[in-house]
Amino acid sequence: MKVRKALTIAGSDSGGGAGIQADLKTFQELGVFGMSALTAVTAQNTLGVHGVYPMTAAAVEAQIEAIGQDMGTDALKTGMLFSGEIIQSVAKKIEEFGWKKVVIDPVMVAKGGASLLREEAIRAMKEFLLPLAMVITPNIPEAEVLTNMLIQSIDDRKRAAKKLYELGVKNVVIKGGHSDNEETLIDLLYDGRDFLYFTSRRIPTKNTHGTGCTFAAAVTAELAKGQGVKEAVELAVNYVHAAIEMDLQIGKGHGPTNHWAFKRKEAAADAIYK
Ligand SMILES: Nc1ncnc2c1ncn2[C@@H]1O[C@H](COP(=O)(O)OP(=O)(O)OP(=O)(O)O)[C@@H](O)[C@H]1O
Numbered sequence: 103m104k105v106r107k108a109l110t111i112a113g114s115d116s117g118g119g120a121g122i123q124a125d126l127k128t129f130q131e132l133g134v135f136g137m138s139a140l141t142a143v144t145a146q147n148t149l150g151v152h153g154v155y156p157m158t159a160a161a162v163e164a165q166i167e168a169i170g171q172d173m174g175t176d177a178l179k180t181g182m183l184f185s186g187e188i189i190q191s192v193a194k195k196i197e198e199f200g201w202k203k204v205v206i207d208p209v210m211v212a213k214g215g216a217s218l219l220r221e222e223a224i225r226a227m228k229e230f231l232l233p234l235a236m237v238i239t240p241n242i243p244e245a246e247v248l249t250n251m252l253i254q255s256i257d258d259r260k261r262a263a264k265k266l267y268e269l270g271v272k273n274v275v276i277k278g279g280h281s282d283n284e285e286t287l288i289d290l291l292y293d294g295r296d297f298l299y300f301t302s303r304r305i306p307t308k309n310t311h312g313t314g315c316t317f318a319a320a321v322t323a324e325l326a327k328g329q330g331v332k333e334a335v336e337l338a339v340n341y342v343h344a345a346i347e348m349d350l351q352i353g354k355g356h357g358p359t360n361h362w363a364f365k366r367k368e369a370a371a372d373a374i375y376k
Pocket residue numbers: 120211212213240241242277278279280287288289302303304305306307310311312313314315316317338339342343346
């Protein structure tokens with residue numbers, strides 16, 4: 103059997119809940135071989151970001167090049183990219199290797215408010231990276247920044263999704279974690295034609311550190327396995343839901359999610375229906 107591969111181009115979260123750590127755990131759990139190119143190291147825990155140490159753009163390029171020249175990848179995702187210079191390097195390498203299954207998680211700020219992307223980088227992201235994206239997965243505040251819109255209603259989100267589509271992104275997912283509905287949340291997918299709504303129950307917990315990274319990583323893993331975008335997004339919604347539901351109670355602040363949970367839930371369901 104052919105092993106599928108996925109690459110994450112993202113920052114390191116020393117606390118293990120977000121960034122490349124979340125991505126690699128998710129890839130592994132979904133049966134895909136994970137690879138990484140680091141853009142920055144953060145000193146981070148469940149209480150916040152205590153330091154950001156970016157890599158040079160040359161170091162980011164060298165990592166991607168090493169992977170592209172030897173192993174290749176079936177899909178890739180980007181997370182924290184930090185600067186316009188790193189974004190340009192990443193875009194250049196994606197084009198050079200002709201990678202098409204590209205998931206952009208436009209990470210801007212961590213849950214505690216620390217900035218993970220310089221202001222100047224937004225333009226580079228729109229100009230160089232978004233046109234290469236098969237899927238983009240902003241949360242509501244990130245979609246607001248990328249579209250210069252205030253997003254309050256679902257109709258606002260639909261308008262924002264259309265604007266992002268017009269920037270060259272083939273599929274837009276605007277996630278609902280930041281909406282003010284306390285009961286349910288909706289992740290919205292727009293493929294240039296239809297809007298699809300993925301509705302889930304909002305779980306009352308403070309342990310949601312890394313949900314965005316985990317979500318985009320699950321989409322990437324499924325695309326690597328050959329799934330369509332709709333199927334990949336649906337699985338990612340369920341994967342993250344299980345990870346939040348069976349949280350781990352680690353740390354004193356916003357704890358990580360449980361990357362094992364989805365498989366344990368599946369195994370339990372298998373045992374029941376056998
Ligand atoms: N309390 C919750 N209960 C259930 N699902 C949630 C909850 N919070 C977030 N999610 C789900 O987690 C996924 C990520 O959404 P969210 O909007 O929180 O991303 P994010 O803000 O980018 O996360 P991050 O903290 O990593 O930056 C979505 O599928 C969303 O529906």
